[in-house]
Amino acid sequence: MAISSRTSPRTTRPSIELEVVATKTLSPHLVRVTFGGAGFADFEDRVETDKYVKLMFTTPPPESRPVTRTYTIRRVDHVAHTLDVDFVVHGDEGLAGPWAANAGPGATLSLLGPGGGYAPNPDAEWYLLAGDLAALPAIAAALDALPADAVGIAYIEVSSEDAILPLNAPDGVEVHWIIDPEHGVDQLADAVRGAAWKEGRVDVFVHGERESMKSLRRVLFDERGLERAQVSISGYWARGRTEDRFQAEKREPVGQIFTPA
Ligand SMILES: Cc1cc2nc3c(=O)[nH]c(=O)nc-3n(C[C@H](O)[C@H](O)[C@H](O)COP(=O)(O)OP(=O)(O)OC[C@H]3O[C@@H](n4cnc5c(N)ncnc54)[C@H](O)[C@@H]3O)c2cc1C
Incomplete structure (x- = not known):
């Protein structure tokens, strides 16, 4: 191996x-x-x-x-x-x-x-991680890989309190669970918009339901002006679509995170 x-x-x-x-x-x-x-x-x-x-x-x-x-x-x-x-x-x-x-x-x-496409950038000054349950394994793996003195914020959106799990985050990384039984597409974006933004260059990993990622894209690029290179963003699935349909739709405007919706 x-x-x-x-x-x-x-x-x-x-x-x-x-x-x-x-x-x-x-x-x-x-x-x-x-x-x-x-x-x-x-x-x-x-x-x-x-x-x-x-x-x-x-x-x-x-x-x-x-x-x-x-x-x-x-x-x-x-x-x-x-x-x-x-x-x-x-x-x-x-x-x-x-x-x-x-x-x-x-x-x-x-x-x-x-x-694979992302690992925490060791040159970043802080880390922003956000996603839903489908992205939790990747977020948890990123938290495991961060150095003990890393600083950052993680937002994880779940439908109910019984989905909350202990995570191995460095002390300097705040973990916020967002509970939304309605599965709104703006919950993660609103949380990131309202975050106490830290000083210095941020390294961003945001993945999850496609429409929710489009909403986050606006916050990260249009409002925060981040560079494409400092953001890992993609849809992991789309509501009402099987993965086959979700993958096929990547060739259509609805399936593209970077097409204005
Ligand atoms: C790079 C990458 C990594 C991923 N990692 C993970 C992972 O570690 N764990 C994980 O669970 N998923 C992960 N996903 C998402 C997973 O591939 C999709 O959720 C997939 O659609 C699940 O397949 P399925 O056969 O269960 O449902 P499908 O047959 O694809 O879909 C059936 C129905 O279930 C709905 N559905 C699918 N996923 C969800 C969901 N998460 N919540 C609510 N409804 C859903 C669909 O919208 C559809 O209506 C990842 C996706 C990508 C692209």
């Missing part, structure tokens, strides 16, 4: 098959699946904290082409030869969410990747 530092998310590597070795209910809204097995030897780790894989789900013929779903690798344990993926439990719709909610030891899944 090697650790890659390439930043390109593209991969020509073959898929690897991993086995579920454990599952853990982190909250009623998030389940952790720990994958391991012989296939782990072929897993090529990366340094980015938002590293992600494409999980392959087979559908019955005639649509026998696997359907993929994108998930962050929350943590890799190179001693135990396992990796953790935290899945949002979002009801009966979809493939990955329901699969994870019912997964048990011995189940197998093939995955492609990983790719």
Whole structure:
């Protein structure tokens, strides 16, 4: 197993098959699946904290082409030869969410990747992290990677109080949980707009529901005037869309974070 530092998310590597070795209910809204097995030897780790894989789900013929779903690798344990993926439990719709909610030891899944795009910039003076539950694994991994003296603010939007989890943030990083049962698209943007902005160059990581990211884009670029290079921003999913539709819509104005809405 090697650790890659390439930043390109593209991969020509073959898929690897991993086995579920454990599952853990982190909250009623998030389940952790720990994958391991012989296939782990072929897993090529990366340094980015938002590293992600494409999980392959087979559908019955005639649509026998696997359907993929994108998930962050929350943590890799190179001693135990396992990796953790935290899945949002979002009801009966979809493939990955329901699969994870019912997964048990011995189940197998093939995955492609990983790719990755962000790690905290060591030259930044402070860090701003924001997202919803789908982005929590990447935000939590970034918090784990920050030095103990890092300064910053994190906002995590959830639908109810029982989704709040302990996070391993440096003392200088304030963590704010935003509870919004209505799933408003402006909650994170309003929080960031109202943040006590700190001195110096900020490094920003904001990901989550697409419309919510468009709202945040306006705050970060139009109102705060940040440079593109200091902001990692993307939609991780879109309400009412399967991931297939969400990915296809990236070619249309509605699917683009940087198209004025
Ligand atoms: C780089 C990247 C990393 C990601 N990392 C994670 C991760 O670590 N954990 C994680 O849970 N998700 C993560 N996501 C989001 C995940 O890929 C999507 O949520 C995906 O749609 C889930 O697939 P599904 O089969 O469960 O639902 P789909 O079949 O894609 O969708 C079925 C329905 O469920 C809705 N839905 C999908 N996701 C959610 C959600 N989170 N909350 C409420 N409704 C939803 C859809 O809008 C649709 O109506 C990531 C996405 C990207 C691009």
